[in-house]
Amino acid sequence: MLPCGKKECKFETCSLDTFCIYGFFKSRKWDFNHHIVPPISSSIAFRLESTKRGYKGFEEFSEAKQYRPIYIYDRLGEPTRCILEENLAHLERGEVAVSFSSGMAAVSSCILALTSYGDEIISHNTIYGCTYSLMTNWLPRFGLHTKFIDLTVPENLKNNITNNTKIVYFETPSNPLLQIIDIKGIVNITKQKSKNRKIYVVVDNTFATPLCQRPREFGADFVIHSLSKNICGFGTDLGGVIISTKKFWKDLLLVRKDFGGVLSSKSAWSILVYGLSSLPTRIKRQQETALEVAKFLENHNKVEKVLYPGLSSFPQYELAKKQMRSPQGEFAPGILIYFLLKATPQSTRKFLNTIARKSYSMTLAVSLGQVRTLIESPYLMTHATLSKKEKETMGIDKNGIRLSIGLEDSRDIIYDLELAFKTI
Numbered sequence: 011m012l013p014c015g016k017k018e019c020k021f022e023t024c025s026l027d028t029f030c031i032y033g034f035f036k037s038r039k040w041d042f043n044h045h046i047v048p049p050i051s052s053s054i055a056f057r058l059e060s061t062k063r064g065y066k067g068f069e070e071f072s073e074a075k076q077y078r079p080i081y082i083y084d085r086l087g088e089p090t091r092c093i094l095e096e097n098l099a100h101l102e103r104g105e106v107a108v109s110f111s112s113g114m115a116a117v118s119s120c121i122l123a124l125t126s127y128g129d130e131i132i133s134h135n136t137i138y139g140c141t142y143s144l145m146t147n148w149l150p151r152f153g154l155h156t157k158f159i160d161l162t163v164p165e166n167l168k169n170n171i172t173n174n175t176k177i178v179y180f181e182t183p184s185n186p187l188l189q190i191i192d193i194k195g196i197v198n199i200t201k202q203k204s205k206n207r208k209i210y211v212v213v214d215n216t217f218a219t220p221l222c223q224r225p226r227e228f229g230a231d232f233v234i235h236s237l238s239k240n241i242c243g244f245g246t247d248l249g250g251v252i253i254s255t256k257k258f259w260k261d262l263l264l265v266r267k268d269f270g271g272v273l274s275s276k277s278a279w280s281i282l283v284y285g286l287s288s289l290p291t292r293i294k295r296q297q298e299t300a301l302e303v304a305k306f307l308e309n310h311n312k313v314e315k316v317l318y319p320g321l322s323s324f325p326q327y328e329l330a331k332k333q334m335r336s337p338q339g340e341f342a343p344g345i346l347i348y349f350l351l352k353a354t355p356q357s358t359r360k361f362l363n364t365i366a367r368k369s370y371s372m373t374l375a376v377s378l379g380q381v382r383t384l385i386e387s388p389y390l391m392t393h394a395t396l397s398k399k400e401k402e403t404m405g406i407d408k409n410g411i412r413l414s415i416g417l418e419d420s421r422d423i424i425y426d427l428e429l430a431f432k433t434i
């Protein structure tokens with residue numbers, strides 16, 4: 011049946027103006043099941059062949075019964091995005107995934123879906139800058155308070171959980187100091203303390219990716235990613251995702267529908283087609299290079315300290331080896347390095363500026379997890395808006411440098427680093 015109610019297509023007789031809108035209306039050119047690469051779907055609203063289908067679609071959406079979804083409106087659900095979500099749920103050992111327009115949309119939506127006025131969050135004391143700003147500048151306005159404590163010692167939770175605690179939140183490895191938080195240790199203590207009401211463990215797994223660590227295997231309730239980083243991998247598309255169980259699907263879908271941080275289908279397509287398919291190969295190669303670069307830095311006389319979970323000198327090496335594993339069971343310490351220069355803050359800036367101006371294989375920029383090696387100063391850049399005191403308690407030093415290793419030949423990265431060392 012056609013929208014005009016007629017049985018037959020009038021394309022022969024209608025004006026070309028109308029034809030431009032409807033075309034042949036029903037195309038035989040869409041043969042979805044036989045694609046190798048999924049097509050980009052880009053439709054804000056979907057044709058409903060009857061009011062019955064429309065009603066059923068809304069009903070199923072509100073009950074989160076969407077095995078074979080009836081698509082209605084992009085903000086509720088959309089095919090390309092749903093395919094990406096299915097794959098991400100499987101990778102992170104969850105039952106469902108709900109994607110968002112950015113990592114921050116995923117972080118804020120997860121917290122909003124789980125809390126109400128008066129609830130408390132306990133967070134590790136070093137977290138992504140905007141997550142910290144969300145928790146300190148915005149959430150208190152809605153009666154949500156966050157206590158920042160050192161979660162590298164899980165026992166610290168014991169005295170801090172109260173009857174109002176709803177979420178325990180952290181990143182591991184943390185940003186930028188790459189501290190490892192014992193997911194299982196946190197989950198166990200949280201379980202003991204969840205007597206009258208459930209306390210949720212939420213892990214931002216952006217740094218590690220499911221190729222290096224799957225927090226749900228250790229009992230975490232929610233996993234969040236900024237898809238903009240390692241998973242997209244090419245630095246072309248922003249995105250975020252929350253992975254959990256069916257029980258929370260409805261609330262996560264409703265939060266996304268009403269707060270509106272929807273991932274565009276075009277971005278979902280790039281992340282699905284280019285990002286996911288190349289992720290395992292990228293991570294493996296970037297990790298090998300990261301170890302070589304970390305060893306080079308460790309042996310350099312102008313370097314005070316190198317933090318890379320893959321180095322045996324790493325303070326939490328044993329925990330990293332236990333927790334950070336590839337799906338095949340190999341040690342997977344990730345692609346990020348943090349190091350301190352033996353220098354004055356002035357020469358640290360000189361070092362970075364030499365790289366910015368002279369280096370071919372490294373780029374001075376924020377963000378991480380791209381095919382290009384990115385270098386930055388957390389003190390001056392990603393964590394610049396924190397107060398002096400906050401930086402001090404977090405251990406963010408003026409001479410600290412964060413390095414996100416890309417796909418270049420390790421010899422070129424080392425060459426460019428050596429060039430910058432020579433100037434200080």
Ligand SMILES: *Cc1c(COP(=O)(O)O)cnc(C)c1O
Nearest residue numbers: 112113114138214216236238249
């Ligand atoms: C980048 C990042 C985010 C935020 O992601 P966007 O996609 O930039 O909104 C959150 N957490 C971590 C650990 C990140 O690195």
